[in-house]
Amino acid sequence: MKPWEVLGTITADGITLKLARHDREFLLLADGLPLMSSRMHSSEDDLATIGCRRARLLPAPCVLVGGLGMGFTLRAALDLLPSSATVVVSELIPAVVERNRGVLAPLADRPLDDPRVQVVERDVLEVLRANRTGFDAALLDIDNGPSALTSHRNGALYADRGIAAARAALKPAGILAVWSSFADQQFARRLRNGGLDVVMERVRGRPRRGPNHVIYLAQRPDGRAHAGARARS
Helix, strand or coil, X not given: CCXXXXXXXXXXXXXXXXXXXXXXXXXXXXXXXXXXXXXXXXXXXXXXXXXXXXXXXXXXXXEEEECCCCCHHHHHHHHHCCCCCEEEEECCCHHHHHHHHCCCHHHHCCHHHCCCEEXXXXXXXXXXXXXXXXXXXXXXXXCCCCCCCXXXXXXXXXXXXXXXXXXXXXXXXXXXXXXXXXXXXXXXXXXXXXXXXXXXXXXXXXXXXXXEEEEEXXXXXXXXXXXXXXXXX
16 A cells, blocks of 8 residues: 655644645644545535625625635635635644645645635634624634644634634624534533524535534624614613
8 A cells, every 4th residue: 555645744832733645635634633634525615605605695705714724615615705705814834825835736726826815824813803893704624623633722712712702703693603523512502602693514524425524603693683672672
């Protein structure tokens, strides 16, 4: 059997990320644990499809993609959104951006070349805090779920303060969509306690097969119902 070829290794924030290739398959590992495979990205596509259901109908939506990975979520979002859209990609590790402009670029048809894309090499929580009411949708695919894996600092993203920052970064009726390899009812509860309306959608790693994954879909209320209640009181 042909061995895996290691294309690069980087240690960031105490986490070792490794990119490997076997024939036409690419695999990204975090401390030896599989994080993403180019052969199984259907649920990453679903993250964009589900998370952009509302944004795709807006005249000039602004969407945040947190975590570039191999570019599949970004590509799916670009294929859905109008030409007037702005898509901000937040990626903490410059080497990931570099690989997506190089050896990984053909996997998702070179999404970073799209003129709608703005790349920010910055922690996604910082991007959320810097953009109050800036996004119609925020698509987060950074870890294997709502727990720190690719960076120790990501734990704050899934805690109460991180959820508050995400809510504040959304426009009224904006959507926060979080990819996960597992269901976490406590995280769903934190989202609800943070003032978001939450549903959990189950998707598959490959079309109609593969492992079950979860998309947390959390919407910021648009405020109109509350305004109407105050007017009637």
